[in-house]
Amino acid sequence: MTNTLYLPELREMLAENNTAELHEFCTALHPARTAEFMEGLTAEEAWAVLQHADMALRAEIFGFFEEEKQVEIIERTDPAQIAPLIAEMPPDDRVDLLAEIDPEIVEQLMPMIPTAERRDILRLSAYPEGTAGAEMTTEFARLDEQSTVHEAINEVRRKAEELETIYYLYAVDQEDHLRGLISFRQLLTAKPNTKVGELMERDIVTANATDDREDVAEKVERYDLLAIPVVDDEYRLVGIITHDDVIDVVREEAVEDAYRSVAVAPLTAGYLETGIWTLSWKRGIWLAILFVEALFTTFALRMYDWVTAVIPWLILFIPLLISTGGNTGNQSATLVITAMSTGNITLRDWWRVVRRELCLGFMLGSVLGLIGFVTALGVMSAYPAQKEIIASATMVEDSSKTTTVGKETSQDSVANGKTPLADDQVKPNLWSSALVVAATLFLLVPCGTLCGAVLPLVFRRLGLDPALMSNPVVASMIDVMGIVIYMNVAIWMLL
Amino acid sequence: MTNTLYLPELREMLAENNTAELHEFCTALHPARTAEFMEGLTAEEAWAVLQHADMALRAEIFGFFEEEKQVEIIERTDPAQIAPLIAEMPPDDRVDLLAEIDPEIVEQLMPMIPTAERRDILRLSAYPEGTAGAEMTTEFARLDEQSTVHEAINEVRRKAEELETIYYLYAVDQEDHLRGLISFRQLLTAKPNTKVGELMERDIVTANATDDREDVAEKVERYDLLAIPVVDDEYRLVGIITHDDVIDVVREEAVEDAYRSVAVAPLTAGYLETGIWTLSWKRGIWLAILFVEALFTTFALRMYDWVTAVIPWLILFIPLLISTGGNTGNQSATLVITAMSTGNITLRDWWRVVRRELCLGFMLGSVLGLIGFVTALGVMSAYPAQKEIIASATMVEDSSKTTTVGKETSQDSVANGKTPLADDQVKPNLWSSALVVAATLFLLVPCGTLCGAVLPLVFRRLGLDPALMSNPVVASMIDVMGIVIYMNVAIWMLL
Numbered sequence: 001m002t003n004t005l006y007l008p009e010l011r012e013m014l015a016e017n018n019t020a021e022l023h024e025f026c027t028a029l030h031p032a033r034t035a036e037f038m039e040g041l042t043a044e045e046a047w048a049v050l051q052h053a054d055m056a057l058r059a060e061i062f063g064f065f066e067e068e069k070q071v072e073i074i075e076r077t078d079p080a081q082i083a084p085l086i087a088e089m090p091p092d093d094r095v096d097l098l099a100e101i102d103p104e105i106v107e108q109l110m111p112m113i114p115t116a117e118r119r120d121i122l123r124l125s126a127y128p129e130g131t132a133g134a135e136m137t138t139e140f141a142r143l144d145e146q147s148t149v150h151e152a153i154n155e156v157r158r159k160a161e162e163l164e165t166i167y168y169l170y171a172v173d174q175e176d177h178l179r180g181l182i183s184f185r186q187l188l189t190a191k192p193n194t195k196v197g198e199l200m201e202r203d204i205v206t207a208n209a210t211d212d213r214e215d216v217a218e219k220v221e222r223y224d225l226l227a228i229p230v231v232d233d234e235y236r237l238v239g240i241i242t243h244d245d246v247i248d249v250v251r252e253e254a255v256e257d258a259y260r261s262v263a264v265a266p267l268t269a270g271y272l273e274t275g276i277w278t279l280s281w282k283r284g285i286w287l288a289i290l291f292v293e294a295l296f297t298t299f300a301l302r303m304y305d306w307v308t309a310v311i312p313w314l315i316l317f318i319p320l321l322i323s324t325g326g327n328t329g330n331q332s333a334t335l336v337i338t339a340m341s342t343g344n345i346t347l348r349d350w351w352r353v354v355r356r357e358l359c360l361g362f363m364l365g366s367v368l369g370l371i372g373f374v375t376a377l378g379v380m381s382a383y384p385a386q387k388e389i390i391a392s393a394t395m396v397e398d399s400s401k402t403t404t405v406g407k408e409t410s411q412d413s414v415a416n417g418k419t420p421l422a423d424d425q426v427k428p429n430l431w432s433s434a435l436v437v438a439a440t441l442f443l444l445v446p447c448g449t450l451c452g453a454v455l456p457l458v459f460r461r462l463g464l465d466p467a468l469m470s471n472p473v474v475a476s477m478i479d480v481m482g483i484v485i486y487m488n489v490a491i492w493m494l495l
Numbered sequence: 496m497t498n499t500l501y502l503p504e505l506r507e508m509l510a511e512n513n514t515a516e517l518h519e520f521c522t523a524l525h526p527a528r529t530a531e532f533m534e535g536l537t538a539e540e541a542w543a544v545l546q547h548a549d550m551a552l553r554a555e556i557f558g559f560f561e562e563e564k565q566v567e568i569i570e571r572t573d574p575a576q577i578a579p580l581i582a583e584m585p586p587d588d589r590v591d592l593l594a595e596i597d598p599e600i601v602e603q604l605m606p607m608i609p610t611a612e613r614r615d616i617l618r619l620s621a622y623p624e625g626t627a628g629a630e631m632t633t634e635f636a637r638l639d640e641q642s643t644v645h646e647a648i649n650e651v652r653r654k655a656e657e658l659e660t661i662y663y664l665y666a667v668d669q670e671d672h673l674r675g676l677i678s679f680r681q682l683l684t685a686k687p688n689t690k691v692g693e694l695m696e697r698d699i700v701t702a703n704a705t706d707d708r709e710d711v712a713e714k715v716e717r718y719d720l721l722a723i724p725v726v727d728d729e730y731r732l733v734g735i736i737t738h739d740d741v742i743d744v745v746r747e748e749a750v751e752d753a754y755r756s757v758a759v760a761p762l763t764a765g766y767l768e769t770g771i772w773t774l775s776w777k778r779g780i781w782l783a784i785l786f787v788e789a790l791f792t793t794f795a796l797r798m799y800d801w802v803t804a805v806i807p808w809l810i811l812f813i814p815l816l817i818s819t820g821g822n823t824g825n826q827s828a829t830l831v832i833t834a835m836s837t838g839n840i841t842l843r844d845w846w847r848v849v850r851r852e853l854c855l856g857f858m859l860g861s862v863l864g865l866i867g868f869v870t871a872l873g874v875m876s877a878y879p880a881q882k883e884i885i886a887s888a889t890m891v892e893d894s895s896k897t898t899t900v901g902k903e904t905s906q907d908s909v910a911n912g913k914t915p916l917a918d919d920q921v922k923p924n925l926w927s928s929a930l931v932v933a934a935t936l937f938l939l940v941p942c943g944t945l946c947g948a949v950l951p952l953v954f955r956r957l958g959l960d961p962a963l964m965s966n967p968v969v970a971s972m973i974d975v976m977g978i979v980i981y982m983n984v985a986i987w988m989l990l
Binding site: 028029030032033153156157160161166167184185188189201203204205217220221222223224225226243244246247248250251253254255257258259261262263264270271272273276279280283284286287288290291294295297298301302305308309312315316317318319320322323324326327328330331333334335336337338339342344345349352353356359360363364367368371372375379383471472475476479483 | 523527655656683684696712715716743746748750752754758767771775778779782783786792796800810811817818822826828855858862863878
């Protein structure tokens with residue numbers, strides 16, 4: 001998505017050191033768009049262009065570069081030049097950025113950053129990733145609740161340039177305890193001599209600095225906030241999180257959930273930017289885990305190998321049945337996980353969820369069972385090898401000397417004349433084989449919905465992330481279940 | 496998630512008609528929180544409580560009710576009482592809400608809504624769902640670019656109560672063409688007598704009313720906007736979309752994507768609110784489609800039934816192999832779909848994506864192949880039924896008279912002494928069987944990554960939604976591929 005439209009012109013301007021035009025380029029557009037036009041430039045070229053913007057604008061344009069480019073510029077430029085830029089960046093962004101930089105370079109940079117900003121960086125970087133503290137900015141408007149509306153407006157006007165948002169103002173006491181909130185809209189419509197304390201909201205939606213950023217995003221969404229104040233355990237105001245950061249959180253969490261749903265460990269960069277080794281590790285480790293999990297299907301089939309030896313056509317429907325079971329389970333798991341993460345259901349609703357999914361499972365199982373019945377009739381009626389496979393199965397019974405318990409059972413039923421081995425029994429066998437497929441679906445689909453719905457609930461109950469029960473994990477479990485149900489239905493109905 | 500804390504008190508206040516306390520309840524908290532406390536009330540009770548808030552606050556609290564409750568209240572209350580509430584609601588919200596109401600009731604309501612608001616409703620509801628036009632609100636601050644900063648501030652102050660946001664102001668000409676944008680922050684810090692036209696940004700990020708709402712959300716995200724102006728084809732300003740609506744769009748699209756990834760048709764309500772019939776239809780239709788798709792695995796197994804008849808142990812690994820292939824394909828599909836929807840890759844990057852996925856596929860295939868080799872060695876070395884199943888297979892060959900082409904081939908190879916039928920050949924057979932599993936994984940995994948990556952790209956190229964290539968669809972295709980590869984590898988190496 002590199003915009004190459006302006007690149008030749010930009011390079012020409014740089015070569016000619018055309019200060020006027022470079023300044024014009026930096027100031028004419030929205031900083032985000034300026035950054036886009038510069039995407040094709042090297043780190044050195046980009047830095048040279050940025051010299052033609054004043055420090056505030058420089059930091060703004062820089063903030064819209066891709067993270068990769070930002071890191072490159074910082075790592076390749078003289079720290080003395082970079083330090084003022086870092087000082088100018090929004091507090092939350094610069095902490096995130098510095099975490100990506102070579103620690104040695106950060107060590108060189110830090111002493112050159114002004115004390116106030118340096119302290120701020122140290123304070124913010126103390127919060128663990130994924131918490132409200134790590135997302136918040138410290139540039140917000142603080143007010144004394146004793147000040148008047150007129151004074152408050154003047155105060156905001158004075159600081160407007162450096163604040164991330166001026167539209168929510170927070171009243172704090174001497175020890176920084178959060179006392180109230182007033183929106184700029186309220187200030188505007190109030191009488192100039194009114195005290196802020198009389199106007200402000202005291203029932204404020206806040207986040208704790210240690211809260212999960214996802215829960216914070218959910219609050220901002222629910223209350224349609226422009227920003228949410230972040231407090232510490234003593235209810236001291238330590239920062240705010242603004243709407244744009246919340247959108248980023250929602251987006252990032254959605255991408256993470258999508259990755260989790262197919263068992264890819266979260267990536268820190270975009271798809272194309274992630275190295276092939278990292279990507280293969282983040283995918284491979286899960287594929288290996290799932291492989292081990294899927295191994296249980298092999299053991300299950302191994303347990304029932306005498307059944308498939310006697311009735312070889314059973315294997316025709318194994319992938320079909322287990323994938324249908326897996327699909328049903330995945331639907332349930334995703335519906336439940338999504339409903340939990342959007343707050344639509346909580347653990348207390350577990351019984352409603354189980355009832356719903358069981359009911360749905362039997363409804364879907366009946367319909368799919370019917371479809372399966374018709375399908376199996378079609379497949380089996382055109383199956384010419386049927387007779388010979390049955391014949392072969394008989395011979396296994398006759399020739400094999402090492403009989404297991406299972407084998408004995410089947411031999412017993414053969415002896416009892418229950419298995420349809422004679423030529424004239426092909427027709428009833430067609431119907432009963434279709435019935436086996438139908439009955440398996442009827443039983444497997446509710447097991448799938450139940451399993452898919454319950455596993456995430458159990459994980460949440462245990463305090464684990466329900467999304468760990470990703471689709472492939474659920475599907476693999478249901479695969480094993482599918483084989484066991486199918487084989488037992490076959491034993492019961494055919495042997 | 497019903498908050499039942501206040502319910503008994505609220506019901507008591509209603510029974511006593513305690514106006515003072517009910518008024519206090521309505522005004523004391525954030526409207527969203529007031530709405531939460533009222534969740535357990537019936538529609539009639541909730542409406543009775545709302546009578547104690549003035550119209551503006553009433554509309555605000557009402558706006559935070561769940562949609563179900565809103566619909567219930569509107570459908571059960573006298574239209575003459577409801578009409579002023581509708582007139583007071585934010586334009587975008589009321590259009591969405593009216594779309595959910597019984598059309599007969601809407602017909603009764605509409606004539607009672609003041610003309611200006613009624614026209615606004617008709618205009619907004621003309622935009623198809625999912626477009627910027629359907630998301631936008633029409634309550635925004637318009638300015639004349641000739642006015643001074645002082646006049647602009649006064650104008651905003653006068654209208655602050657009724658606007659959705661006062662923090663971005665839009666300059667338009669006589670015909671409503673969008674001319675520029677100024678933030679309230681800029682107004683605050685500017686000299687009072689400056690003309691708005693001199694200060695405002697002219698390079699504005701806009702959305703067209705017919706744009707997909709997802710693309711609009713992406714723009715707001717990229718440029719960190721508080722609101723985005725929506726224009727028609729003549730660049731006339733027709734509305735704005737604010738940050739809170741953008742968060743909702745991002746969230747809703749994420750949920751939709753999650754549903755799509757497991758093949759559930761999008762739900763219009765939450766999981767618990769969706770009727771069981773609707774839910775079973777939205778899941779069942781896809782399960783049926785996937786069932787038909789998975790039927791190809793049955794046909795594939797049917798094609799190769801002579802192979803599994805000769806080498807019965809092959810079936811032990813079928814679910815394991817196809818689920819591994821499916822998992823790999825799903826990872827690739829999700830990575831590519833996510834990268835496309837976040838703008839990280841475009842169609843032009845297709846060759847990079849294909850190269851990456853093939854390379855990754857062979858890397859992952861090698862590792863999984865190795866794991867598969869060891870696993871198969873373990874499983875097969877402890878497989879006592881091997882000899883007798885081989886014996887049974889030989890007997891099929893001997894006894895069967897109806898030979899197909901495939902069967903002849905295998906008979907030929909049996910005749911050629913290539914199949915390991917003799918007792919003393921069990922050991923080499925162990926190694927070669929493990930090799931079959933390993934080779935299948937080595938070939939299947941790259942096919943999975945390639946298929947998973949290419950299908951969404953092809954769908955995008957065809958102008959279809961890449962997310963239609965949902966995980967189960969991709970997985971089913973790879974299942975068939977897995978069976979074909981496995982069987983051919985087995986034929987080639989073992990027969």
